Amino acid sequence: MNLMRIAAIPLRQLYLYRGSVARFVPLFAWVTIDMVLWGFMTRFLGSLSHTSYRFVPALLGAVLFWDFMTRVMQGVTTAFFEDVWSRNFLNVFATPITMPEYITGLLVTSVGTSLIGLAVMIVVASAAFGLHFAAYGAMLLPFILVLFLYGMALGVAAIAIVLRFGPAAEWFIWPIPALLAPFACVYYPQATLPVFMQWIARLLPPSYVFEGMRAVVSGHAFNGAYLAAAFILVIAYMVLAYWIFASVFRHAVRTGLIARYSAETAS
Amino acid sequence: MPVLRVENLRKHYGSVEAVRGISFHVCPGEIVGLLGVNGAGKTTTISMILGVLEPTAGSIHINSVDLLRRRSRALSATNFAAVYAPLPGNLTVYQNLRIFALLYGVRNFPDRLESVLDTFNLHRFRNTKCGLLSSGEQTRVGLAKAVLNCPRLLLLDEPTASIDPASAREIRATLRSFAERTQTGVLWTSHNMYEVEEVCSRVLFISQGEIILTGDPRALPAQYGKSTLEELFISVAREPLDLGALQS
Numbered sequence: 001m002n003l004m005r006i007a008a009i010p011l012r013q014l015y016l017y018r019g020s021v022a023r024f025v026p027l028f029a030w031v032t033i034d035m036v037l038w039g040f041m042t043r044f045l046g047s048l049s050h051t052s053y054r055f056v057p058a059l060l061g062a063v064l065f066w067d068f069m070t071r072v073m074q075g076v077t078t079a080f081f082e083d084v085w086s087r088n089f090l091n092v093f094a095t096p097i098t099m100p101e102y103i104t105g106l107l108v109t110s111v112g113t114s115l116i117g118l119a120v121m122i123v124v125a126s127a128a129f130g131l132h133f134a135a136y137g138a139m140l141l142p143f144i145l146v147l148f149l150y151g152m153a154l155g156v157a158a159i160a161i162v163l164r165f166g167p168a169a170e171w172f173i174w175p176i177p178a179l180l181a182p183f184a185c186v187y188y189p190q191a192t193l194p195v196f197m198q199w200i201a202r203l204l205p206p207s208y209v210f211e212g213m214r215a216v217v218s219g220h221a222f223n224g225a226y227l228a229a230a231f232i233l234v235i236a237y238m239v240l241a242y243w244i245f246a247s248v249f250r251h252a253v254r255t256g257l258i259a260r261y262s263a264e265t266a267s
Numbered sequence: 268m269p270v271l272r273v274e275n276l277r278k279h280y281g282s283v284e285a286v287r288g289i290s291f292h293v294c295p296g297e298i299v300g301l302l303g304v305n306g307a308g309k310t311t312t313i314s315m316i317l318g319v320l321e322p323t324a325g326s327i328h329i330n331s332v333d334l335l336r337r338r339s340r341a342l343s344a345t346n347f348a349a350v351y352a353p354l355p356g357n358l359t360v361y362q363n364l365r366i367f368a369l370l371y372g373v374r375n376f377p378d379r380l381e382s383v384l385d386t387f388n389l390h391r392f393r394n395t396k397c398g399l400l401s402s403g404e405q406t407r408v409g410l411a412k413a414v415l416n417c418p419r420l421l422l423l424d425e426p427t428a429s430i431d432p433a434s435a436r437e438i439r440a441t442l443r444s445f446a447e448r449t450q451t452g453v454l455w456t457s458h459n460m461y462e463v464e465e466v467c468s469r470v471l472f473i474s475q476g477e478i479i480l481t482g483d484p485r486a487l488p489a490q491y492g493k494s495t496l497e498e499l500f501i502s503v504a505r506e507p508l509d510l511g512a513l514q515s
Contacts, residue, residue, distance in 0.1 A: 002339075007368035060407040086355035091412075094317040095370040136317045254321045256280070259314040 001104065005097045009105025010112060013079050017113075027113055028120040029070040031067045033109055035121050038063040039129035057135035057217040059187065062210055064121045064131070066186045069147040069154075069206065070177040075110025076155025077162075077173055084167050090259050099249050103242070106159070107152055114151070115137075135217050135225040143209045149234045150205045154180075156241040159249040185210050268331060269294050270344075270419045270452035271316065276325035278311055278476075285311045287476040288325070293420065293452035298443065300467035300484060301397040301456045304504045309456045313349075313422050316454070318342050330419045342373055348413040349424035353405050358396020360389055360408050363397055364415060371416035383411040386441060402467035410438065414445055421446070421453045427462060429482040435459075439466050460484075470496075472503050479503065 017024045020102035038060050046055045083089055092102070134141055158173040165172075181187075181190040183197060184206040191199055208230035212222045252258045269292035278286040286308045291301045301309050314320035316327055318338050327334040327341075334341040354363040364383065387407040390399060397408055406429055412489045413421060423442070427435035443466055446453050450481045457463050463470060464484045470478070472480035480503060484496050493499040 002372065004369045004372055008366045011369065012358070012362075012366050015366075065390075082355075086357060087353075088355050090317075090319060090349070090352045091354060091367070092370070094342065094345075094347060095321050095367065096372065097370050098338040098339050114363055256311070256314060256320045258319045259310075266276060 001098075001101055002096075003100045005095070006105045006108065008097070009079065009102065010109040012082065012115065013109045013113070017205050022250065026211070027071075027116045031071065031117045031121045032124055034063060034067050035060070035124040036128070039125065054135065056129060056131050059134070060125055060129055060131055061133075061217070062186050062213060064125055065143065065147055065213070066177070066181065066184070066206070066208065068114060068118050068144070069151040072151025073146055073155040073158065073177065075108045075113040076152060077158050078205050079106045080159040081170060084108040084162065084170070093258050099246060103156060103245065106155070108157065110155060112209060114148075122160040128267065136213060137205040137216060139212060139216050139222055139227075142231075143213060144213050145204050146209050146227075146230045148232050149238060153234065156245050158236075160219065160241070163245070163252055164248045167209040180206070189214060205230040205235070206235065208233075216253060243248040269328075270330055272326075272328040272331075273312075273316070273322045274326045274328075276312065276315060276327065277323045278308075278315060278320065279323045284475050286306070286315070286322075286341065289473070289476070289478050290325075291471055291478060291481070293454055295419070295450040295452055296446055297466050297469065298446055298453040298455055299475060300463040300470035301454055302460075302463065302470050302500060303473035307401060307473045309473055310424060311476075312473070313424055313454070313456065316420075316422060317345070317347055338477075342418040343416070345422065346371065346413045346416055346418040346420075347422035348406075348409040348422070348426050349422075350406070350426070350428045351424070352409070354397050354408055356396060357431075358386075359394050359396050360392050360411075361394060365411060367412050368415055373416050378417055379417075382417055386414070386445070387411045403434050406430050407434075407438070410442070414451075417449055418451055420425065421451050423453060425457055426455070427457070427459070436460070442466070460495065460500055464496050472500075474503060 017027070042055045042060045045059070046119070049055070083092055136143065154176060158176060161172055162169045169182060183200045184204050185193070185201055188199050190207055190211055208226045212226060215222045271293040273292065274290045275288045276286055276290070277284070277288050289312065301312065303309050311320065315322050316329070316334070318341070322335070329341040330344040332341040332344070354436060355477055358366070361380070361459055361467070364380055365376065368379065373379050384393060387410055389407055389411055392404060393407070395454055397405055400408065406426065410426060413423070426442070430438065442453065445451065453465060455463070467484050469481065470487070471478050471485045480488065488494060488496050488499045491502070493502060
């Protein structure tokens with residue numbers, strides 16, 4: 001791995017963010033709106049309920065974590081889309097950069113952009129709605145790590161789809177978090193779902209995180225085996241996503257798709 | 268030792284043979300013209316040399332490094348400019364060159380930047396977004412990128428296609444002097460036969476994926492009973508398989 005070549009990818013994003021309000025503002029605007037909307041929703045639900053259920057850490061915290069995962073995924077895909085939008089594939093892939101270096105560059109970019117979103121969400125959720133991260137105890141970091149890695153895996157798989165099916169496939173990518181959310185049990189316990197959906201939920205690492213979050217804030221012990229399962233699954237997804245991208249990239253080089261990407265097909 | 272050695276290179280797309288077992292080389296400091304009608308296989312050949320298209324068979328050695336086995340190392344000695352691959356228009360000239368300097372592992376970037384800006388007369392556009400430049404200026408930025416890493420092999424796919432004759436002459440002179448000074452081998456495609464005669468020491472005529480004619484562009488027309496290279500090009504394009512008749 002060559003650090004100079006890896007650095008070129010986040011540097012390009014930095015130049016773009018620095019020179020474009022339209023790119024920079026969305027890093028924190030939508031997550032801020034989400035925090036405000038769900039903050040008031042949480043308050044309202046709390047006022048209706050006579051139980052001691054802690055809506056702020058259970059619901060607002062879940063929204064915050066889910067948004068963070070979404071930002072991680074979009075950090076990878078948006079950096080890749082910049083090459084799609086500017087028709088830059090030929091220039092980039094004719095350089096000595098290797099595929100692992102390119103992916104690493106996208107991941108580093110995503111770390112930067114998603115941390116900006118996370119920081120803003122933390123400030124809004126804690127200052128305006130009293131979300132305290134101490135509620136999650138020692139599980140906070142493993143929860144964030146699982147979601148972070150899963151967001152990266154989703155991002156890499158998503159760019160493989162766009163590389164394979166062309167620029168128009170971008171529209172398959174944006175709704176991915178919304179499609180996964182019902183199965184990931186962000187807002188409700190897994191037991192709420194019908195049995196077949198519960199089986200799908202068990203295949204998604206975030207469902208373990210959100211089950212764990214609700215258990216911890218309710219004062220119950222969190223089963224360590226669940227966390228281990230989440231980590232095993234997320235590593236499997238990362239390996240799978242990398243394998244998919246590598247296969248698609250090889251196909252693109254074999255068929256000439258990279259050189260004729262705007263045609264969306266090599267045939 | 269050639270900077271580019273291509274041996275028995277083939278590319279099939281299903282049952283279509285785009286490139287049919289071509290072999291050639293480019294020596295240090297030499298400018299070789301790759302000529303042929305549209306669809307002859309020139310860009311397919313260049314794409315394979317750039318590592319963005321996998322050959323069906325054959326080998327490509329750049330600076331004695333096997334491109335198919337050691338892609339990254341081989342490509343670090345290469346660069347290219349093509350009219351169909353402009354640099355991102357949403358970045359400035361400086362930003363684009365900075366990024367490609369990192370991608371090509373250019374270590375002394377400030378010095379190289381000044382040098383290429385000088386060479387292609389781009390100082391006043393340093394902080395201008397590439398998308399705001401005229402097509403001729405964008406071509407010069409693409410060429411600045413192409414020489415940024417002092418490549419051993421430079422691939423130029425119709426480098427002067429979108430620029431006026433005066434600027435084109437200047438660019439040809441600049442590139443000839445660059446190739447001579449740095450002993451960079453250049454593979455140059457063009458449909459402008461006047462340009463080819465001016466810059467290339469050797470040409471390869473490619474037709475239907477095969478090299479059918481090779482030689483000095485100034486001597487070839489007479490050898491085949493034609494008065495100009497353009498006439499020869501047109502004859503070869505019309506009757507690619509009848510070179511014997513052409514010569515008689």
